[in-house]
Amino acid sequence: MRSRNAFLGLVAATGLAVASMSMSTAAVPAPQPGTLGGYDITGTYVSGLSSGGFLANQLHVAYSSVFQGAGIFSAGAYDCAQNSVNTAQFACMDTFQPRKTPAELEQLTRTRATAGTVDPPQNLSGDPVWLFHGTADQTVDRAVNDDLATYYRDFGAGVVYNNTTAAGHAWVSPIGPNSCGSTTSPYVNNCGTADPVREMLGHLFGQVNAPASTLSGKLIQFDQGRYVPGGNPAPVSMGREGFAYVPRACETGPCKLMVTLHGCYQYYGLVGNALMDKGHLNEYADTNNMIVLYPQATTMAGNPRGCWDWWGYQSAQYALKSGPQMVAVVNMVKALSGGGAPPTTTTTAPVPECVTASNYAHTTAGRAYVLYGQTYAVGSGQLLGLWNTYTTSSIRQTSPNYWVKC
Numbered sequence: 001m002r003s004r005n006a007f008l009g010l011v012a013a014t015g016l017a018v019a020s021m022s023m024s025t026a027a028v029p030a031p032q033p034g035t036l037g038g039y040d041i042t043g044t045y046v047s048g049l050s051s052g053g054f055l056a057n058q059l060h061v062a063y064s065s066v067f068q069g070a071g072i073f074s075a076g077a078y079d080c081a082q083n084s085v086n087t088a089q090f091a092c093m094d095t096f097q098p099r100k101t102p103a104e105l106e107q108l109t110r111t112r113a114t115a116g117t118v119d120p121p122q123n124l125s126g127d128p129v130w131l132f133h134g135t136a137d138q139t140v141d142r143a144v145n146d147d148l149a150t151y152y153r154d155f156g157a158g159v160v161y162n163n164t165t166a167a168g169h170a171w172v173s174p175i176g177p178n179s180c181g182s183t184t185s186p187y188v189n190n191c192g193t194a195d196p197v198r199e200m201l202g203h204l205f206g207q208v209n210a211p212a213s214t215l216s217g218k219l220i221q222f223d224q225g226r227y228v229p230g231g232n233p234a235p236v237s238m239g240r241e242g243f244a245y246v247p248r249a250c251e252t253g254p255c256k257l258m259v260t261l262h263g264c265y266q267y268y269g270l271v272g273n274a275l276m277d278k279g280h281l282n283e284y285a286d287t288n289n290m291i292v293l294y295p296q297a298t299t300m301a302g303n304p305r306g307c308w309d310w311w312g313y314q315s316a317q318y319a320l321k322s323g324p325q326m327v328a329v330v331n332m333v334k335a336l337s338g339g340g341a342p343p344t345t346t347t348t349a350p351v352p353e354c355v356t357a358s359n360y361a362h363t364t365a366g367r368a369y370v371l372y373g374q375t376y377a378v379g380s381g382q383l384l385g386l387w388n389t390y391t392t393s394s395i396r397q398t399s400p401n402y403w404v405k406c
Contacts (some may be wrong), residue, residue, distance in 0.1 A: 013145035020052030028277040030320050038338030039246070039291060040254040045122060045204050047071035049171045049187065050140065051297075052261030054080075055325065057148065059259070061109060063330055064123035067259075071130040071200035072169055074137055077105050077151040078142040079319040081311035086301075088311035095141045102150040109155075117320045125156030130200040133191075134167025136181035160203045165191055172196045173262070173280035180293045186274035187266050197280045201288065205256065211283035217247035219276065224296065227331035229324055234379045236324040237303050237314050239269055239296035241278060243334065247286045256291040257336055259329060267306035268296045291336060295329050297380030301369040306381075354406035356394040359387050365394060377403040 010309040015113030044065050060070040061078045066404035079129045080099055081088035091099035100108070112118045129152045142163065150162045165172065168183035172191050178184060180191035202208040224233045224242040233240055249255065262275050276282070281292045295402075297306050302313040309318040309325050355367065359375035360366035368375050369382055375384040377395050380406050384393040394406040 008241060019032065023294040024336070027215075027272055028245070028282055029215060029217070029219045031219045031241075031273075034218075034220040034222055035226075036220070036222055036293075036332055036335035039250055039257075039336055040292070041257045042254045043068050043338040044257045044259070044333055044337070045069045045071070046259040046261070047200065047307075048261030048263070049073040049167065049234060049266070050076070050263035051307035051310055052263050052266075055308040055329075056259075058310065058319045058323070059326060059329060060116040060127070060129075061121070061124070062319065062323070062326060064119040064121065064232075065328060066119075066333060067127075069128040069130075069204045071132075071204060072148065073196075073263075074134070074140045074145060075148060075168055075310075076140065076271055077147040078109055079105060080144065080147070083312035083316050083318070085313070092144055092311075093140050095143055099144075099147075100349045102147050102154060105147075105151060106154055109311065112320065117322065121155050124152065124196060127157045128204045129157045129159045129386070130203045131161045131163075132165070132167075132172065132196055132200075133163045134165055134169065134172070134181075135162075135163070136166050137169045137183070139169035139183060151269050156201075160199070162196060162199060163175040163388060165196065167191055169263075171275060171279055173278055175280055176278050178276075185265055186271040186278075187263055188274055188278045196278070197284060201284055201290075205288065207283060211280065212286035213283075215247075215282055216286050217245055217250070217282070220244045220246060221344055223247045224328065224332075227335065228328040234298070234300070235250075235329070236328065237297055237306075237309065238325060238328060239267060239298040241268060242296050243268070243273075243294040245276065245282045245285055245292040245294070247291070248312050249286075249289055250291050255291050257291050257293065257333065258285070259293045259295070259333065261295060261329075262297070263310060264305045264307035267298055268294075269298055284387065293332060293336065295332060297325070299376075299379075301378045304369075304376060304381055306373050354394045356392060356398045356406075359384050359388045359393060360389045362393065362395065363387065367397070377405065380404045 046056040053072040060067045076092045080092035091097040109121050111119045168181050170187040170189040174195045176188035176190040178189045370387045375387045385391045395403045
């Protein structure tokens with residue numbers, strides 16, 4: 001049963017100031033089209049759940065000169081997976097196979113820093129790090145999360161580790177729709193009066209004000225293609241749209257920036273705004289001068305549940321500064337900080353023609369892939385039906401390695 005949970009999680013995957021404990025239920029505002037304009041950013045932090053937690057750690061380590069701290073729900077130490085799906089599944093979620101020790105991963109980090117592929121790990125010393133692992137979490141083994149705590153502590157980070165809450169594998173919020181111990185969509189759990197988001201922000205920032213009951217800001221929907229190398233997010237398993245919540249105070253004054261990365265099965269194209277609406281971050285953003293950036297992954301071959309790349313499904317450079325998803329997120333951070341977006345090349349292409357063939361032929365030609373006997377279009381992940389020589393479907397290629405139904 002543990003092995004099955006691990007597999008599902010992998011392909012899916014995933015001093016405080018005195019404050020009032022009133023639980024805000026302010027709905028996230030409707031998204032409005034926009035761009036990531038420059039703001040007065042005083043500090044940049046990263047947080048995430050499961051696959052988003054692994055990516056949050058990768059970003060913090062590889063770009064430790066950019067990120068000043070991290071908050072991570074249920075993930076393991078830097079590059080635990082070692083570019084292997086089997087290692088990710090059976091050593092870095094379940095623990096049936098041996099995995100690299102924290103000390104070995106620390107040395108790997110130093111070696112990469114010497115080569116210039118990640119920032120010097122000395123930058124991690126003194127950084128605040130908040131970690132969470134629920135006692136009902138059977139998707140990522142606690143021992144793996146413990147390794148993450150050891151990794152950070154060995155580099156001198158200030159670690160606070162909440163591992164006593166009876167939560168399942170999920171982001172935990174006092175306004176979450178799911179019961180505390182569940183591990184079900186949309187993976188935002190309510191554990192009663194527990195408010196891990198308040199704990200996290202309090203540790204990262206040193207203090208935290210009570211959350212707002214009414215949101216003052218706006219939710220910007222932007223084109224992630226502007227920040228992805230090559231200008232097309234689909235080949236790197238990122239969605240076309242990303243989001244940023246910007247409080248009114250941040251329009252004119254200094255603010256912190258929190259990058260928040262969803263888990264598997266939790267991307268916008270599948271669960272909509274569930275994490276943005278119920279994650280309890282925007283409420284604190286309004287009262288603590290904090291912009292929240294919500295980048296979005298999506299599906300592709302080898303990643304049918306929209307996980308972030310922490311085992312190498314998209315690029316062997318996934319954990320380095322040159323990793324395509326890493327570069328894209330950092331480009332977004334730079335744009336919000338006033339650095340602007342990198343130029344993208346736009347070309348006009350003819351309308352692609354539809355290709356009609358059996359689902360078996362689509363897969364052998366690389367236009368589709370198979371999962372549990374069903375066929376899915378490469379890139380979009382759209383269901384085409386049973387995988388055999390009799391079921392046919394019509395699909396067209398809208399961009400490199402991105403196919404959609406006609």
